Amino acid sequence: MRKAYWDRPKARTKAKLEMLRYYLGAWFEILANATNADGKHRFDELAYLDGFCGRGEYADGQDGSPLIAVRFANSVAAKRSDLTIHVILVDEIKKNIAHLNTLDPIKKPHPNVKIYAIHGSFDDTVLGVFDRLSVPRNAPTFSFVDPNGIIRSPEYTFSKLIRNQSSELFINFMEGYVNRFIEHQRDDIREAFISAIGPEPAERVLAATDRIAAISQEYMQMLRSYGRYVRNFQMRNEKNVRDNAFFFCGNSRLGFMKIKEAMWKIDPENGREFSAYAFAQLQVQDQLFKPEPYLHDLKSEVLECFAEGKVVTGRELKDWADFKSERFLYKHLRYVLEELVADEAIAYRAPASATKKRRKNTWPDDGLFNFPREAQLRAK
Ligand SMILES: C[S@@+](CC[C@H](N)C(=O)[O-])C[C@H]1O[C@@H](n2cnc3c(N)ncnc32)[C@H](O)[C@@H]1O
Numbered sequence: 001m002r003k004a005y006w007d008r009p010k011a012r013t014k015a016k017l018e019m020l021r022y023y024l025g026a027w028f029e030i031l032a033n034a035t036n037a038d039g040k041h042r043f044d045e046l047a048y049l050d051g052f053c054g055r056g057e058y059a060d061g062q063d064g065s066p067l068i069a070v071r072f073a074n075s076v077a078a079k080r081s082d083l084t085i086h087v088i089l090v091d092e093i094k095k096n097i098a099h100l101n102t103l104d105p106i107k108k109p110h111p112n113v114k115i116y117a118i119h120g121s122f123d124d125t126v127l128g129v130f131d132r133l134s135v136p137r138n139a140p141t142f143s144f145v146d147p148n149g150i151i152r153s154p155e156y157t158f159s160k161l162i163r164n165q166s167s168e169l170f171i172n173f174m175e176g177y178v179n180r181f182i183e184h185q186r187d188d189i190r191e192a193f194i195s196a197i198g199p200e201p202a203e204r205v206l207a208a209t210d211r212i213a214a215i216s217q218e219y220m221q222m223l224r225s226y227g228r229y230v231r232n233f234q235m236r237n238e239k240n241v242r243d244n245a246f247f248f249c250g251n252s253r254l255g256f257m258k259i260k261e262a263m264w265k266i267d268p269e270n271g272r273e274f275s276a277y278a279f280a281q282l283q284v285q286d287q288l289f290k291p292e293p294y295l296h297d298l299k300s301e302v303l304e305c306f307a308e309g310k311v312v313t314g315r316e317l318k319d320w321a322d323f324k325s326e327r328f329l330y331k332h333l334r335y336v337l338e339e340l341v342a343d344e345a346i347a348y349r350a351p352a353s354a355t356k357k358r359r360k361n362t363w364p365d366d367g368l369f370n371f372p373r374e375a376q377l378r379a380k
Pocket of ligand 1: 051052054055056063064065091092093096122147148
C-alpha cells in the first residue's frame, strides 16, 4: 500500500469509512441488545473480523476500519458486562500490525473485548480462524474484506466466514480489474480475474456491453449462495470511472435495512454510488440545494411488484420496502404512496378503527392499498 494512502486519504476512503461507521454502530448496538422471547439476551459473544485491516489510523486523524470497530466494541462492552466481543485484525504488513498495537483503544480495550492483531495473509489466516479463537458457532460475525487488489477463489474463504445465519460479509471488490484485463492481456491478470469470479461468469462479463454492470451482477449472484440479502454500492474515481464497489451479504432482514440506510447516508439522492469526481465538483460549487432522494424508480418498482389487482396492508408495504426492495426504504415509500394515491394510481382505504384524519405521508399498518392490474396501469 502506497504511503500516500495513509497520509492523504481520498474522498472515496472517507466515504467507505463513513458507510462502515454507520453500519457497525447499528450492528454492535442491535446484536448486543437483541433478546429472545423470554427476554434474555440472544447472544453472549460477537465477532468482528477485519481481513485487510491496515494501520488503524490515517495521517489526518481519521480512524481506520479497525479503530472504528474497536471503539464501538469498547463502548458496547462497557454497557453489558456479560458480553464478550472478539475483534480479529489481519494484515500482511508487520509494520501495520505494530502500529495498531500502539493505538490506545486497541492497546487498552475493555476487559471483555478480546483483540487478536495478527500479522499474516488473509487467505492463510482466516480459514478456521473463528474456531481457532473459540468463537461460539452461533455468535454473529461481521467480516470486512477490504483488499487493495482482488480476492482470488473467494469460494474458499467466504464460505468459511459465513458460518451461521447471523454472519455477514462486507467486501470491497475491484471491478475495474476487468478493464485492466482487457487492456493488458497479461497471464497473471487474466488468472486473477478468472479466479475472482469463476470461468463461466468471466466469459459472460467479457461478452457484455457494460462489463462493469455485468461483473457487479455476477458478483451479487455468487454472493447469493452465501446470504439471502445482497446489496452493492458503486464507487467512481476522480475521473468518474467505476472502479470498485462494496458488496454486503448476509441473512438478516434488519442488517439489510441498516446497510441500505448506510448507503443512503453516503448517496442521499440515489443510495447507490459515490463519485470522487462529483464530490470534488460539489466542493467548488456553492451548494444551494440539499440533495433530495430521487424516487422515480421506487414508483415503478412498487407498481410493478404489486400490479396484480392486489389489496395490500400498510404493514406489508412497509416490510416490502425495508426488507425486499433492493435499494429503497419505507422512509422513501411513504412519500411515493402519497403521490400514487393523489394521482389515483392506487386506491387507499383507511382502517375502520381510524378516528382521526391521517397525517400526510404517514400510513397506518392496517390501512388498505388497492393496486390496479398491470393492464389497467398501462391504460392510465
Ligand atoms: C485498503 S487497505 C485497508 C484499509 C483499512 N481496511 C481501512 O479501511 O482503514 C488494505 C490493507 O490490506 C493489507 N493487505 C494486502 N494484501 C493482504 C493480504 N493478502 N492479506 C492481509 N492483508 C493484506 C495491506 O497491507 C493494507 O494495509
